[in-house]
Amino acid sequence: MSTPPFMQRIQETVLIGDGAMGTQLYSRGVPADSCFERLNLTRPELVTSVHEAYVKAGAQLLETNTFTANGVRLGGVGLDGQVRQINEAGARLARKAIGSGRECFVAGSVGPLGSRDSEETHSVDDQKSLFREQMTGLVNGGVDLLLLETFASLAELQLAASVAVEFGLPVIAQMAFFAEGRTREGLDGGQFVAALKSDVDVVGANCGVGPHEMLQLVRQMVAATSGPVSAFANSGFPQYVNGRHVYLATPDYFAARGLEMVEAGAGLVGGCCGTTPEHIAALTAQIQGVKPSRVAVPHPVERRKPVAVEVGESRQTTVSPLLDPARKTVPITVELDPPRGLDCSLTIERAKLLAQNGVDAINLAENPLARIRMGNLALAAKIQDATGIPVIAHVTCRDRNLIGLHSDLMGAHLLGLRHILAVTGDPVSVGETSGATSVFDLNSVGLLDLLSHLNQGRNMLGADLGEGTGFCLGAAFNPNVTHLQGQVNKLKKKLAAGAQFFQTQPVYSSTVFQDMVQALQDVSAPVFLGLLPLVSERNAEFLHNEVPGITLPDEVRKRMRGTVGDSGVVAGMGIASELVRSCAPQADGYYIMPPFGKVDLALQLIEIIKATSA
Numbered sequence: 001m002s003t004p005p006f007m008q009r010i011q012e013t014v015l016i017g018d019g020a021m022g023t024q025l026y027s028r029g030v031p032a033d034s035c036f037e038r039l040n041l042t043r044p045e046l047v048t049s050v051h052e053a054y055v056k057a058g059a060q061l062l063e064t065n066t067f068t069a070n071g072v073r074l075g076g077v078g079l080d081g082q083v084r085q086i087n088e089a090g091a092r093l094a095r096k097a098i099g100s101g102r103e104c105f106v107a108g109s110v111g112p113l114g115s116r117d118s119e120e121t122h123s124v125d126d127q128k129s130l131f132r133e134q135m136t137g138l139v140n141g142g143v144d145l146l147l148l149e150t151f152a153s154l155a156e157l158q159l160a161a162s163v164a165v166e167f168g169l170p171v172i173a174q175m176a177f178f179a180e181g182r183t184r185e186g187l188d189g190g191q192f193v194a195a196l197k198s199d200v201d202v203v204g205a206n207c208g209v210g211p212h213e214m215l216q217l218v219r220q221m222v223a224a225t226s227g228p229v230s231a232f233a234n235s236g237f238p239q240y241v242n243g244r245h246v247y248l249a250t251p252d253y254f255a256a257r258g259l260e261m262v263e264a265g266a267g268l269v270g271g272c273c274g275t276t277p278e279h280i281a282a283l284t285a286q287i288q289g290v291k292p293s294r295v296a297v298p299h300p301v302e303r304r305k306p307v308a309v310e311v312g313e314s315r316q317t318t319v320s321p322l323l324d325p326a327r328k329t330v331p332i333t334v335e336l337d338p339p340r341g342l343d344c345s346l347t348i349e350r351a352k353l354l355a356q357n358g359v360d361a362i363n364l365a366e367n368p369l370a371r372i373r374m375g376n377l378a379l380a381a382k383i384q385d386a387t388g389i390p391v392i393a394h395v396t397c398r399d400r401n402l403i404g405l406h407s408d409l410m411g412a413h414l415l416g417l418r419h420i421l422a423v424t425g426d427p428v429s430v431g432e433t434s435g436a437t438s439v440f441d442l443n444s445v446g447l448l449d450l451l452s453h454l455n456q457g458r459n460m461l462g463a464d465l466g467e468g469t470g471f472c473l474g475a476a477f478n479p480n481v482t483h484l485q486g487q488v489n490k491l492k493k494k495l496a497a498g499a500q501f502f503q504t505q506p507v508y509s510s511t512v513f514q515d516m517v518q519a520l521q522d523v524s525a526p527v528f529l530g531l532l533p534l535v536s537e538r539n540a541e542f543l544h545n546e547v548p549g550i551t552l553p554d555e556v557r558k559r560m561r562g563t564v565g566d567s568g569v570v571a572g573m574g575i576a577s578e579l580v581r582s583c584a585p586q587a588d589g590y591y592i593m594p595p596f597g598k599v600d601l602a603l604q605l606i607e608i609i610k611a612t613s614a
Contacts, residue, residue, distance in 0.1 A: 006105050006145050006170045007201060009060075010228050010267045014290045015105075017061045017232055017270020018054035019280050025050065035077045037069040040089040047090075051097030055104060057277040058284025061268065062097065063109040063147055064090035070134045072114040072122075084137035091141025107147035107172065108138030110164070112156055124159065131163040145170040149232070150207045150272075152176050152184045152435065154195055161198040172202040172230055172268070180340065180371065181213045181220075184435055189220030204230030207272045210237055210249060210546045211257030215264065222265030228292075231266045233257070235274030236546035237369060237426065249274070251282035253545040259286040267292045320419065320472035321390065322360055322589070323501060323526065330613050331589035333392060333503070333528060334602045335363035338374040347379065348386050350599045355387035357603055358610070361419065362387070363503070363591065366394045369547070370428045370436075377408060381415035392474060393417055395447065396425025402441040405450060406459055413454070413469040421474040421503065422447040422494075426548055445490075445497045448473055452498035475499040477527060479507060479516040480551040488519050501525055503591040505549040506532035508556045508575060510582040517586050526588035531579070533594070533601050534572030536564050573601060577608050584612040 009015060025036050028046060039047050047065045054062060066087050071080045079086065091106060098104045113122070113130055122130070135146060146164045148171065151157035157173055164171040175183055175192050182188055187195060193203050203225055205217045214233035221229045236249035258269045269287065271279050322331045334354050336347055351362050362383055364376045380391040393412060400408060412420070424444045428436045442450065453460050457468040475494040478487055491502065507513055507530055520527060532550075534540045540560040544552040552560075556575055563571045572595075580590070590609055594602040 004145070004170050009103075009105075010202070011292065014262050014266070014287050014292055015060045015268045016058055016280065016284055016287065017107075017230070017268055018051075018057075018059040018063055019271035019275030019277065020235075020273050021047075021050055021063065021065050021067070023274055023276065024053070035068075035074070035079065037066055037074065037086050037090065038077070038079060040065055040069075040086050040093060041082070044089065044093055047093050048097050051094050053277040054280055055097055055099075055102065057281040058288060059104065059270070059280050061105045061107055061270065062094040063107050063149075063270075064094050064138060064141075064143065065109070066090040066134070066138065067109045067111040067149070068114070069137075070111075070113055071130045073111075076114070083133050084140070087134050087137025088141035091138050091143045095142055105144040106142065107145050108135065108141075108143035110134055110138070110146060110148050110160060111150050112152065112160075127156070127159055128163050131160050132166075135164060135167060139167050139169065143169070145172065145201075147172045147174070148200075149174045150176045152178075154183065154185055154187065154192065158196065158198055161196070161200050165199050170202070171200040172204060173198060173200040174204040174206045174230060174232065176208040177205050177213070177217055178208045181209060181216050189217040190224035193221050193224040202228045202230050202268065204232070204266075204268070206230075206232035207234060210234050211254055211261075212542050212546060215257055215260050218261045218264045218266045228267035229265055230268035230270075231258075231261050232270045232272040233275075234272050235276075235279060237548060248548065249279075249545045251276075251279045253541060254279045255282035255286040256541075258283045259290075262287050262290055263293055265293050320500070322419075323472070330587060330609070331360045331526075331528065332358070332606055332609055333361040333363050333589070333591050334359050334599075334606075335365060335591065335593045337365050337368060337597070338376050338379050340371075340373055342374065344374060344379055344382065346597075348383055350597065351383045351387050353599055354602065355389045357606055359389065359602075359606065361390040361392050363392045363421065363593075364394060366396050366425070367399060368426070370398065370426045370438075377412045377415065377417065380412075380417055384416060390419050391417065392419040392421050394421045394423055396423050397440050397442045397444065397447055398425030398427065398438045400441075401439050402450075402460070405442065405447065406454075409451065409454055409469070409471075410465070413471070418470055419472045419474065420451060421476065422451060422499070423476050444475060445493050448475060448494055448497035448499055455498070472500055473498050474501045474503060476505065477502040477516075478505045478549050479512050480505055480549070484515055484519050491520070491523065495523070495525060499525065501589075502527040504528065504530040506530045506543075506593060508534075508579065509553045510579060512553075513579070513583045513586075528589035528591040529579075529583060529587050530591045530593065531576050531605060532592075533576045533598075533605070534560055534568065535595050535598070536568030536572075537561050538564070539568065539572075539595065569601070573604060576605060580605065580608050581612050584609070 051062050069086045074080050094106045148160050161173050211233045214231050218231050364380045366376045380393040384391050422444050428438045450460050451473050454469040457465050537560045543550045592602045
């Protein structure tokens with residue numbers, strides 16, 4: 001039996017996949033809540049134009065616009081009778097975009113059936129029939145292979161794969177990995193490969209994570225299989241801007257990480273959510289014609305005076321020690337992350353060490369980057385009891401509806417917490433495929449309003465609580481933008497809603513700080529300068545390209561270039577120390593975010609701050 005052309009090519013050279021389809025259709029005016037697959041019939045020229053853009057960018061594999069074109073998903077919009085027709089059309093449109101004389105493969109895109117309870121609402125035979133119906137349409141339309149992608153359930157992927165191999169075409173099976181590079185069942189890349197137990201031709205991952213974590217997954221999968229590995233990363237983490245999710249990774253950054261995936265052993269590399277033809281063009285420039293590698297990495301102005309602000313009209317008036325006008329030193333706070341598991345002893349020990357070295361408060365983040373960690377409110381109470389200093393508990397609008405926010409904040413008051421940082425929160429990066437959705441009943445301004453109501457002894461519906469909560473309210477401010485006035489306007493809305501102090505996103509430029517001071521000269525509430533020391537070039541590029549709200553100046557990125565290990569720490573601490581010395585005469589306070597829990601770096605910065613503020 002002859003080797004299929006696709007399998008022969010992937011053994012000879014690294015293949016370049018295409019990027020996101022939905023992102024491109026949305027950018028061309030298709031509403032986000034539309035059925036994109038229906039466009040194969042109603043607006044075929046639009047779908048073809050996306051495929052053509054990726055072919056022009058250098059893609060050697062096109063995915064059909066059929067990800068949700070199964071009977072369950074299409075049935076939800078009344079199209080369950082057109083499953084085969086939509087899939088056949090999707091295959092033919094991709095083929096048409098390639099044209100003649102070009103070597104490019106068409107992969108029939110097959111996604112999960114639609115909901116996490118599909119296994120309960122449909123029998124195994126029914127599920128197989130649903131997959132078979134879709135795949136039959138794709139094969140009839142002329143696909144070269146079948147691509148099973150963005151599966152969150154290993155069992156569902158195995159079932160889909162058992163149907164796909166019936167058609168005699170090459171099969172790629174890709175899982176979606178989420179928090180800390182694991183599947184919904186907790187498997188890492190190598191464990192997924194070992195557990196798949198299917199006769200598929202290529203194993204891989206797509207969606208869920210950005211290029212940084214995808215690289216780790218590639219290494220794990222390569223170490224666990226002798227066959228080809230595929231990788232289709234998102235373009236970093238999404239940031240919510242003007243009513244839509246915007247992905248952050250630049251094409252050059254995406255391509256550089258793609259080359260590293262190839263060097264780690266990936267044989268097929270493309271893009272998922274947020275990637276564009278520009279990302280694929282940059283990837284093509286990096287890896288076109290590269291031979292496959294099978295090197296398997298083991299698994300394994302004067303400072304503004306602090307203003308004492310009484311908390312709203314609280315029946316229990318509270319003045320925070322951070323805002324006490326009698327203070328002789330600037331406030332210093334340090335952020336810690338709650339643990340990923342149930343053991344919080346290390347976090348508490350770090351908090352004790354910081355308290356012993358003169359930190360005024362501990363910041364405690366809540367599920368940063370929408371990743372699951374221990375609940376920070378209960379941990380905040382334990383840290384306060386253990387250290388005797390305040391904890392500023394971050395509360396996001398992402399994870400709770402309005403009812404849950406009321407309840408948890410009243411519980412926080414009961415636990416003795418008096419400092420809350422109100423933030424909108426990073427959006428859930430994958431949504432339904434991760435089993436989680438963003439709530440966002442409120443944004444940060446709405447949350448501050450809720451907290452102000454609680455301080456006044458009422459909930460947002462006006463019900464009397466018997467007493468006020470007495471919270472000191474903080475909010476975030478991002479000075480790392482080109483047009484600062486928009487952020488200043490947001491800050492003033494937060495002030496009007498009850499904010500008493502602000503903490504900035506990490507700042508790396510004295511120019512950014514000076515622009516911020518000038519823009520906020522009529523704002524009396526203190527603004528604590530955010531400091532997040534860099535530790536390597538990779539760390540700097542990851543923060544700049546993949547983390548919402550963080551922007552590094554070109555000169556800082558240049559200083560970090562080529563640094564790793566100790567040289568990276570020295571360079572990063574040098575940048576942070578210079579910034580502290582430059583900003584000291586005007587800084588209201590400091591908000592230190594030690595990278596990777598490196599409290600020793602925070603202690604070094606504390607000494608520098610004390611020396612410059614003396």
